[in-house]
Amino acid sequence: MTAHLARHGLLVPPGHGRTLHTAAQQVTFKVTGEHSRVASSFEVVVPPGFDVGAHLHTRSEELFYVLEGELDVMAFEPRVRSGDDWRRWESLDGRQVVRATPGTVIVVPPGCPHAFANPTGEPARMFFQASPPPDHERYFEELLELLDANPSPDASAIGELRARYDIEQLTPLRHGPS
Numbered sequence: 001m002t003a004h005l006a007r008h009g010l011l012v013p014p015g016h017g018r019t020l021h022t023a024a025q026q027v028t029f030k031v032t033g034e035h036s037r038v039a040s041s042f043e044v045v046v047p048p049g050f051d052v053g054a055h056l057h058t059r060s061e062e063l064f065y066v067l068e069g070e071l072d073v074m075a076f077e078p079r080v081r082s083g084d085d086w087r088r089w090e091s092l093d094g095r096q097v098v099r100a101t102p103g104t105v106i107v108v109p110p111g112c113p114h115a116f117a118n119p120t121g122e123p124a125r126m127f128f129q130a131s132p133p134p135d136h137e138r139y140f141e142e143l144l145e146l147l148d149a150n151p152s153p154d155a156s157a158i159g160e161l162r163a164r165y166d167i168e169q170l171t172p173l174r175h176g177p178s
Contacts, residue, residue, distance in 0.1 A: 027042050067127060
């Protein structure tokens with residue numbers, strides 16, 4: 001962090017930040033490791049049909065806040081991690097996937113399986129924060145490059161990318177119409 005930022009805060013007006021855009025997803029970097037030692041923050045537009053796939057991180061903690069639209073979300077250890085459709089999973093204490101609407105907050109500690117998908121016909125928008133920085137920044141850059149280059153990326157390529165960034169993929173990432 002520069003001496004200038006140590007004495008001054010960071011203000012990112014609406015519509016500002018570096019945006020990565022593909023047919024699969026749009027991510028705007030709001031706060032990066034250059035500005036914070038604690039977390040990276042992003043605004044993410046989740047298009048219809050996008051499913052990040054169930055996954056977990058051993059070191060990262062995440063926070064999601066739904067701003068617009070609706071998302072199916074889960075953040076629990078399922079009874080059984082089976083099949084490639086996490087939307088049918090249930091936890092030992094009965095938790096199930098929920099439909100998150102604007103104002104919903106999801107906090108995901110390290111080691112917790114989680115996922116989100118947009119099952120609607122309209123884009124959803126969320127605020128996303130990942131700690132510690134800058135792993136998610138680099139991951140988003142490489143993921144969006146991969147999705148932009150190939151409309152149907154190889155699952156092994158996504159898996160290799162995720163493994164490099166502390167992401168254990170449990171079900172496939174999907175994008176496009178269901």
